[in-house]
């Protein structure tokens with residue numbers, strides 16, 4: 035019942051981040067909310083007694099239910115993250131956490147001295163494990179590989195934001211290799227210059243799964259914006275600093291893509 039999730043991903047692919055950071059911050063944020071709610075209740079319920087004598091009791095019951103819901107949500111999500119088991123209503127809880135709780139978790143983490151980067155790495159790792167645990171798969175033309183424009187060599191004369199097919203596949207950046215993967219597997223591939231363009235691409239492609247390559251900041255916002263669409267985030271590496279000539283491990287992307295297309299891993303190649 036409490037066996038560790040079979041979908042656990044190696045820390046090394048997420049800057050060494052552990053999911054226990056995410057779990058700790060989520061538990062801390064839920065505890066904070068549970069402390070704040072009674073304080074919110076006490077202040078107005080004094081005045082509410084003047085309107086009707088039973089209003090303070092009724093509102094107290096509502097606040098207690100809210101606290102119980104937060105605790106249930108927190109425990110359910112921790113159990114799901116730890117074991118990878120599906121629970122009824124977990125998709126809604128995941129949405130609530132991704133969209134509403136994560137900003138609070140980030141604030142709490144910063145206040146406790148954690149680096150923003152570390153918190154986001156942990157978030158991407160947990161998100162990816164939850165996407166894997168959901169068992170979602172895609173047909174090739176509804177799997178979208180979304181790339182940031184910084185993966186393209188900055189000196190490349192070809193503009194790929196309109197059509198990635200204009201790449202001449204010279205081999206000086208990862209785009210050529212990724213196009214060869216696209217030709218092999220038939221998935222869709224797009225280069226986005228920012229959040230607005232990425233959202234437009236997603237609306238047009240209507241993907242079943244998005245595999246997104248970006249830094250932890252863009253992956254975090256992309257995962258939040260795209261919910262409820264499942265986004266599997268792959269961190270790029272930045273040997274030349276942020277946003278310039280970034281790299282991505284093409285072999286690892288192939289493993290991820292084969293997984294979502296329900297293809298078995300290649301012999302001798304490590305799994306996810």
Ligand code: SF4
Pocket residue numbers: 186187190191192201202203204205206207208209210211
């Ligand atoms: S592989 Fe394509 S995108 Fe990259 S530098 Fe060569 S032509 Fe430009």
